[in-house]
Amino acid sequence: MGTAERREREKIQRQGAILDAAEKVFFEKGFKIATMDDVAEAAELSKGTLYLYFKSKEHLYLGIDLRGTKILREAFAKAVENEPDGLSKSLAVGKAYVQFSIDFPDYFLAMTYRETLDQEAIEALKDDPLVQECYKIEHSALKILVDAIEIGRADGSIRSEVDPLFTALLLWAESNGVILLQRSRGKHFQEEHGLGRSTLLDEFFEFVRRSLTPDKS
Numbered sequence: 001m002g003t004a005e006r007r008e009r010e011k012i013q014r015q016g017a018i019l020d021a022a023e024k025v026f027f028e029k030g031f032k033i034a035t036m037d038d039v040a041e042a043a044e045l046s047k048g049t050l051y052l053y054f055k056s057k058e059h060l061y062l063g064i065d066l067r068g069t070k071i072l073r074e075a076f077a078k079a080v081e082n083e084p085d086g087l088s089k090s091l092a093v094g095k096a097y098v099q100f101s102i103d104f105p106d107y108f109l110a111m112t113y114r115e116t117l118d119q120e121a122i123e124a125l126k127d128d129p130l131v132q133e134c135y136k137i138e139h140s141a142l143k144i145l146v147d148a149i150e151i152g153r154a155d156g157s158i159r160s161e162v163d164p165l166f167t168a169l170l171l172w173a174e175s176n177g178v179i180l181l182q183r184s185r186g187k188h189f190q191e192e193h194g195l196g197r198s199t200l201l202d203e204f205f206e207f208v209r210r211s212l213t214p215d216k217s
Helices: 003-029 036-043 047-053 057-080 086-103 105-116 119-124 129-155 164-193 199-212
Strands: none
Touching: 003 036, 003 047, 003 057, 003 105, 036 047, 036 057, 057 086, 057 105, 057 119, 057 129, 086 105, 086 129, 086 164, 086 199, 105 164, 129 164, 164 199
């Protein structure tokens, strides 16, 4: 192995160790409160050394976001494998997202925090290889749902007039909202309205099914 290859491997290993430390700090303190000093201390590095690998807290966040998105993409891919039609595949993706939020709550909450970040800071990182990979994985995860909707339009299980991309984006936004609402108010809904733990989510998926299914009248 040449010197350049060894250095690149060592860089990747160090980045991974820093992200491990950053996850611990961000998940315990929250992204807003946690600082680069906290991460440097957890990684047992000087702050100057930390900045050699990650330009900002947003850069670190996107590294963590990438980890979560890779897990989510694989969950989506597996969810659609054995479903018989496009509608079933689309619903399976949504249910996989809910399961992801249960199995990996820290990653889910970190990913939903994305829209609150300094967008100028995010834009400044757009040419960074790690950030480009993050965007690439996000796109491929979304494309699984877009493809499922397109399959549904072709096989007749989903209304032909829906736009696959817009519909996928709307379903993503709606799923986020329902999951967060269930997380924050689920106990209240159960105590005050007698709704079971999964009632809201079950009704949401039934709503989506009715919205996408062609009118047979």
